[in-house]
Each structure stands twice: as C-alpha cells, then as structure tokens.
Amino acid sequence: MNFLDFEKPIAELEGKIEELRHLANGGDLNIAEEVAKLQGKVDKLMRATYGKLTPWQKTQVARHPDRPHGLDYIDGLIDEFMPLAGDRAFADDKAIIGGLGRFRGRSVVAIAQEKGRDTDSRIRHNFGMAKPEGYRKAQRLMSLADRFGLPLLTFIDTAGAYPGIDAEARGQAEAIARAIEAGLDLRVPFVATVIGEGGSGGAIALATGNAVLMLEHAIYSVISPEGCASILWRSGDQAKEAAEALKLTAQDLHRLGVIDAIVPEPLGGAHRGPAQTIGAVGDAIARALDGLEGVEGGLLRAKRREKFLEMGRAAGA
Amino acid sequence: MNWLANLVRPKIQKWVRPKDVPDHLWNKCPACANMIFHRDLEKNLFVCQHCGHHLKLAIKDRFAMLFDDGLFQKIELPKAPADPLRFRDLKRYGDRLKEAQNRTGEADAIQVAHGKMGGIGVVIAAFDFHFLGGSMGVAVGEGLVAAAELAVLQDAPLIVVPASGGARMQEGILSLMQMARSTVAVGRVKEKGLPYIVLLTDPTTGGVTASFAMLGDIALAEPGAVIGFAGARVIENTIREKLPEGFQRSEYLEEHGMVDMVVHRHELRATLIRLLGLLRNPKPAGDLLRLPGADVKAAR
Numbered sequence A: 001m002n003f004l005d006f007e008k009p010i011a012e013l014e015g016k017i018e019e020l021r022h023l024a025n026g027g028d029l030n031i032a033e034e035v036a037k038l039q040g041k042v043d044k045l046m047r048a049t050y051g052k053l054t055p056w057q058k059t060q061v062a063r064h065p066d067r068p069h070g071l072d073y074i075d076g077l078i079d080e081f082m083p084l085a086g087d088r089a090f091a092d093d094k095a096i097i098g099g100l101g102r103f104r105g106r107s108v109v110a111i112a113q114e115k116g117r118d119t120d121s122r123i124r125h126n127f128g129m130a131k132p133e134g135y136r137k138a139q140r141l142m143s144l145a146d147r148f149g150l151p152l153l154t155f156i157d158t159a160g161a162y163p164g165i166d167a168e169a170r171g172q173a174e175a176i177a178r179a180i181e182a183g184l185d186l187r188v189p190f191v192a193t194v195i196g197e198g199g200s201g202g203a204i205a206l207a208t209g210n211a212v213l214m215l216e217h218a219i220y221s222v223i224s225p226e227g228c229a230s231i232l233w234r235s236g237d238q239a240k241e242a243a244e245a246l247k248l249t250a251q252d253l254h255r256l257g258v259i260d261a262i263v264p265e266p267l268g269g270a271h272r273g274p275a276q277t278i279g280a281v282g283d284a285i286a287r288a289l290d291g292l293e294g295v296e297g298g299l300l301r302a303k304r305r306e307k308f309l310e311m312g313r314a315a316g317a
Numbered sequence B: 001m002n003w004l005a006n007l008v009r010p011k012i013q014k015w016v017r018p019k020d021v022p023d024h025l026w027n028k029c030p031a032c033a034n035m036i037f038h039r040d041l042e043k044n045l046f047v048c049q050h051c052g053h054h055l056k057l058a059i060k061d062r063f064a065m066l067f068d069d070g071l072f073q074k075i076e077l078p079k080a081p082a083d084p085l086r087f088r089d090l091k092r093y094g095d096r097l098k099e100a101q102n103r104t105g106e107a108d109a110i111q112v113a114h115g116k117m118g119g120i121g122v123v124i125a126a127f128d129f130h131f132l133g134g135s136m137g138v139a140v141g142e143g144l145v146a147a148a149e150l151a152v153l154q155d156a157p158l159i160v161v162p163a164s165g166g167a168r169m170q171e172g173i174l175s176l177m178q179m180a181r182s183t184v185a186v187g188r189v190k191e192k193g194l195p196y197i198v199l200l201t202d203p204t205t206g207g208v209t210a211s212f213a214m215l216g217d218i219a220l221a222e223p224g225a226v227i228g229f230a231g232a233r234v235i236e237n238t239i240r241e242k243l244p245e246g247f248q249r250s251e252y253l254e255e256h257g258m259v260d261m262v263v264h265r266h267e268l269r270a271t272l273i274r275l276l277g278l279l280r281n282p283k284p285a286g287d288l289l290r291l292p293g294a295d296v297k298a299a300r
Helices: A005-025 A033-051 A055-062 A072-078 A117-125 A130-145 A165-169 A172-185 A202-203 A224-235 A236-244 A248-256 A276-290 A297-309 B002-016 B038-044 B061-065 B093-104 B138-154 B168-193 B233-239 B250-255 B265-280 B285-289
Strands: A078-083 A096-103 A106-113 A150-159 A190-199 A211-213 A219-221 A259-263 B026-027 B035-037 B072-074 B109-119 B120-127 B160-163 B196-200 B218-221
Touching: A005 A033, A005 A055, A055 A190, A055 A224, A055 A236, A072 A078, A072 A096, A072 A106, A072 A190, A072 A276, A072 B109, A072 B120, A072 B168, A078 A106, A078 B168, A096 A276, A096 B168, A106 A130, A117 B168, A130 A172, A150 A202, A165 B233, A190 A202, A190 A276, A202 B168, A211 A248, A211 A276, A211 B120, A219 A248, A219 B168, A224 A236, A236 B168, A236 B218, A248 A259, A259 A276, A297 B168, B026 B038, B035 B038, B061 B072, B061 B109, B061 B120, B093 B168, B109 B138, B109 B265, B120 B138, B120 B265, B138 B160, B138 B168, B160 B168, B160 B285, B168 B196, B196 B265, B218 B250, B218 B265
Parallel strands: A106 A150, A150 A190, A190 A211, A190 A219, A211 A259, B120 B160, B160 B196, B196 B218
Antiparallel strands: A078 A096, A096 A106, B026 B035, B072 B109, B109 B120
C-alpha cells in the first residue's frame, strides 16, 4: 500500500497492527484484543482524516497510484467486453480504451481513460494523456453507440490531453472539440463518471453526459492546481491554495450544478476498497440509466444540450 | 558593418525619433520593432507596413473593417454572474474583472454585432484579447449563446473571431463548461443550415480552440497567428525539446490541414463576402435577375 503524506499517522498505526499480527503468528494469543483496540483507533483516525479532506488532499487521493483505474471499471462492470481499436486515420491510442460490452445485461459502448499502473503500462497508455487519435477513436465509438442505439458509458481519469508537438500537428484542439460535439449530439443515454482526475479539455471531451457522476474524492477542473498556481501565483508551490480556489471537489461541483450525483467511496478512499468502489459506481450508473432508458433519442439529445447550455448561467458560490 | 548597425543606428534613431509625441500617435510593431505612425497603421488595417505583421485588433476596429461601410449594430449581452467562485489568487478575481472593465469600458471579453457584408446579413462575435487575455468564462459563453441565437433569429450566418488564451481559470469548472456550452450554441446555427465561419486570430489557444473555434464550417486564419491547444511553454516543459520554427502559427496549421486558408487582413472582407455569397446564394446571379414569367424552361 502506498501512503500519502497526510496518511502518515494512519500508516504508523497500521504498521503496528501488522507487527502485532506477526507476533501473534508466533503463538501469543493475548494479542487479538490489542489489535482490535488499535484497529478501532485506525478507523477513528481515518474517519477524522477522510471526513474533512482538503481540496489538495483530495487531489492526491484522486491521483493515488493504487486507486482503481479505467480498465478496472471495465473489468468490473462490463461483461463480454470487446475492445475496439483505432481512429481509422492514424493510430490506436491506448490512453483511451473503448469497445462494446454488456453492463448488467444491456449492450453498451464503454470508453475509459487509462493511466497505467507500472512503468511499462504507463508508457503504453501514455500516462492517460490522450492524443488526437484517442479523441477521434472516442468519436468513432460514440457514433457507433448512436447508430445502434446503445447507451454510452465513459470513465474519466486523465491529467489532461497530451501536450506535445505530434499532438498539436495532428490537431489536438480539433479532436477534442469534435469529441465534445459528438457527445452532445448523441441520441442515446450517455452517463459519464469521473473516477479520478478530470483534467480540463481532455476530460470534458468525454464528459458531456446526460448524467455526470463523480466519485467522492475525485477532482474535475479547468486546470491542474499546479498549473494554475504556476500561472496565477507564479510558483507551483502554491498548488494547495490553487486547489482551494478552483473549487474542484465533487462536493463543490455538485453545489455548482456541474455534476448530477456523488458516488461515495469506502473509508480511506477508493484504493482501500476497489471492488466496493467499482460496485458503487456500477449501481450509480444503473440508477442513472434507469431514468434515461426509454426516453426518445431526440429528447435525450435536446435535454443534454439544454443542460449544458445552462452551465454557469445561474451560478453563484 | 555590425558595430555600425548595432551602435550607430540606434543612436541615430534616438535623435531622429521624436520624444514627446503622445503615445497614441506612434505605435511600435511588436514583430519588427519599427515605429509606425498611428494614422498609417489604421489606414493599413493595423498591419505593419514594414514587415506585414498583423497587430491585435480592437473589436470596434474589427467590426468597422468587416461590415459594409463600417456600419453595424452592437447587441446588449445578458449579464453573467460576476466571480461565481469568489476566486482569489494574489489578487481578487473580482478586482481583476473590475479593472479590465474600467480599462476597456466593456463588460467582458466578447462583443456581438449584426450588420451586412456584401449585402448579406451577418452576425459577428469578436473577442478582445486585452480583456483578461480574451479568456472564456461564463460571460463569454453568454455572448456566444446570444450571438448564435441572434443568427438563428435573423436567419443569418455567424462569424466568430476569437482572440483568446483559453478558458478563464478564475471561473474554474464553470469556464470549462463553457466549452460544451459554446459547442451547443454554434451547433444550433449549423443545424439551421446557416454558415458558421471562424476567423482565427492571434492568439487562439486552449479551451477556446478545443471547442467552438475549431468547429467552423469554414476556418480562416490571419497570418502569423498562434493557434493551438497546449501553450508552447507547457509543451517545451513536457517534451524538454525546443519547438520547431513557426510551430502553432497559422501557416503551420494550414500546412497540417487544420484551417482552410490563411488570409491577409487586406483580403479578409472580400474573402468572407465571396464565401458568404457562395454559401448563401447558391443559384447563379442570372437566375436572381430573371424576371418572373420569363422563359422558365430555359432557366431549368
């Protein structure tokens, strides 16, 4: 388990429990009570810590290396998944994985951003930062969903679209713009879930859903706190202040009317209970789909457009 | 010659250059650093007569240059909530906003006007880069929505002229949402079968490029404009390489198939009028002049 800075006291207690258990294996039986006491302390501490995470702490949790990633949601929620590759123009971008499958029985198109877990897979998935071909693949899969009347489920987790020479040369901006347009044009139910980091244009490209869900400790922002700090504070050190100011937490976004529902995470964050988290996300998606299925396609599109047309109009913190 | 050029010329220029002229009489070209007499610059549509650099244009000059006889009607834009997040960095966003408003006399970075071009009614929405970098927050989104609605109402083409660093960070997620919002807005114009033309000017980057600005039926760009998604510094920091010459300039985008054409400002009005004519009056001009009751068979 990787521990974050602010989790140090928790880590220490858990270390002690681990030690005691080790001793217990050696034959001392009076240890169970002690372990239970310590575990109680851990739970209390965890509740206290996770009950009031600051925006900057949430940013760290959202980026936690052990947090379930896009492919984990596809594995956990999509049966018979058939990955479909390529943008039919240039390449297959593995920062965005998509394909056909079944979500709780119904055929769907699922698209997920994947950051990778170890050095090899991180490089293969380009750290979850898609290039134009990734967004063009997403557009292609969106029109596939539209053509066959399949709901679209997206799982968002990216630091942002890839900033590089090749990405610019192939039209990163245009690819994102068209993905936004394609998502808004769909005549099928579209449920987007921000599972980790919703990084700017690279995230909204896949997040123009009828319903936008967000995990309790996920973040979604126009710019990373570090990027914002380096521009507005002229120093990356003020990332903490920037995270506060940007209002990037699920709770803030819900208040601002940008997202529709918050999916609770297990105590201590999604990485402490991946299966439970993925199940909760599945339940929330199912609830959202229930309200959308059976609605006529044109109306789904009109309602989605109406919703995004109102964004910010009545806002006031 | 070098020592002469470096040492003597600046000194000579110092003598020659009038010192006490008011600021507004002389402009310095940001590209070649030559001085240009303001009246000449204005006459030349703010293109440097020495190097051809296209200077940033104030919205009123842009409107005056594009509309027939410089005649246009600005529309009042709906008020947007100011500082929805009560954002504060080293300074309050509310103060930055007020400062920009006082300096420009405008409510935000976008203005919308309607008028005619080549006799065809059009709606134009233009950005002011000098208003907080032309950044897109809720008010700019509001302007684009209003422009699109007006175009639909008037059955007129929509021309948008962005000059923007991207989304307005100080409005956080709400500025990001304007990417989707503006896309819906211009989508309505397109759905009505009305032309949506984007004229990309220096600079157009970030969330503005990655939304309505890259969705035009036709995309024109002024020469030498910086147009792209990620900022040059961000890219350099990511790949730790120097960027190629001319990277993210209009000509680079044209070469990479991202814009239809790069148009010199002197040719801009004529180019737009020709495009509008071709899109709006698809029948040959002769058909329009034919009198009713004339030889119908021949016309078919």
